[in-house]
Amino acid sequence: MTAFQDFSKGLFKENPIFVILLGLCPALAVSNQVVNALGMGAGVIFVLLGSNIFVSLLKNFIPEKVRIPSYIVIIASFVTIVDLVLQAYLPTLSDSLGVFVKLIVVNCAILGRAEAFANRNNIGRSILDALGMGIGFTLGLVLIALVREVFGAGTITIFPMGSFDGVIRIPGLVDAPVMVLALAAGALLVMGYLKAFFNWLEMRRKGVRA
Numbered sequence: 001m002t003a004f005q006d007f008s009k010g011l012f013k014e015n016p017i018f019v020i021l022l023g024l025c026p027a028l029a030v031s032n033q034v035v036n037a038l039g040m041g042a043g044v045i046f047v048l049l050g051s052n053i054f055v056s057l058l059k060n061f062i063p064e065k066v067r068i069p070s071y072i073v074i075i076a077s078f079v080t081i082v083d084l085v086l087q088a089y090l091p092t093l094s095d096s097l098g099v100f101v102k103l104i105v106v107n108c109a110i111l112g113r114a115e116a117f118a119n120r121n122n123i124g125r126s127i128l129d130a131l132g133m134g135i136g137f138t139l140g141l142v143l144i145a146l147v148r149e150v151f152g153a154g155t156i157t158i159f160p161m162g163s164f165d166g167v168i169r170i171p172g173l174v175d176a177p178v179m180v181l182a183l184a185a186g187a188l189l190v191m192g193y194l195k196a197f198f199n200w201l202e203m204r205r206k207g208v209r210a
Contacts, residue, residue, distance in 0.1 A: 006125050010132030016109040017140030017191075018198045023109035026100045027141055028187040033157040035166065037145035039093045041138025043082040043101060045131070048110055050078040052130035055118040071114045072105065079104045109137060147190050152181030 016022045023044070030036040054074045062070045083101050086094035094101065104110065113133055118126040149155055154174030160166035180186045 003125075003128055006128040007132040010129065010134070010136035011139070012136075014133075014136075015140055016133055016137045017144075018195055020109075022112060023107045023137060024191070025103065026107070027137075027144060028184070028191060030097055030100050031141055031145040031148055031187055031190075032152070032182055033096070033149050034142060034145045035093065035157045035159060036096050037141040038138070038158070039086070039090070040097055040100065041134070041141050043079075043086070043097075043104060044107065044110065044137050045134030046082055047075060047078040047104055047107075048113060048130040048134040048137075049127065050081075051075045051110060051114050052118040052126040053123060055114045056121065056123045056126040059119050067119070068111075068115070071111060075110055075114070076105045109133065144187070144190050144194065147194070148181045148186055151178045152183075152186055153177050153179075 010016065012019075014020055017024065017027050026040050026044075030040050051071070051074050055071060058070075058074075079102060082104070083094070086097070086101060113129060117129045121129070146156070149157060150170060150173065154170045154172070154177045156168040156170070158166050158168070178186075181190060
């Protein structure tokens with residue numbers, strides 16, 4: 001497998017959210033605003049990158065019997081860093097993400113990459129895998145959040161800058177949003193329709209008629 005394939009598979013072929021369906025808890029819970037999706041995605045990329053690097057470096061020194069607990073300790077260490085940085089520098093975002101930052105520790109997408117890839121490959125390939133999977137997860141999360149926020153609230157919330165409060169208001173939709181999409185049920189609906197859409201695209205690519 002080439003370096004490009006190591007990186008790109010997380011974006012398309014093995015996208016964590018829309019293909020292998022891992023890490024769906026935060027994908028559904030914090031995707032009510034784009035800013036939350038970006039914050040969670042950045043945290044996941046950082047944790048994935050750090051854990052893949054350390055697992056790849058230490059794979060020959062970790063005893064088989066404590067392999068999984070060791071991975072969890074490594075992942076938890078990077079999650080703690082993310083949590084403390086958010087609390088110190090982005091307290092509003094930290095409050096919005098809440099307990100879901102800490103739950104990155106048990107995110108199947110991260111533990112799965114440590115076990116299935118970093119544990120079996122060198123540090124270079126592990127870094128590319130982490131970046132691809134992390135960016136793929138972030139793109140999926142942002143897409144869900146964008147659909148939910150635009151149609152469910154009529155806004156796009158990003159980071160405030162200067163006099164800009166960080167909220168883009170969409171005329172028409174902001175006054176008459178589809179409020180169900182902002183609820184938990186809306187997250188499931190959006191996720192389901194997007195999954196069906198990407199399945200349809202994949203069938204079209206393979207020349208299969210629905």
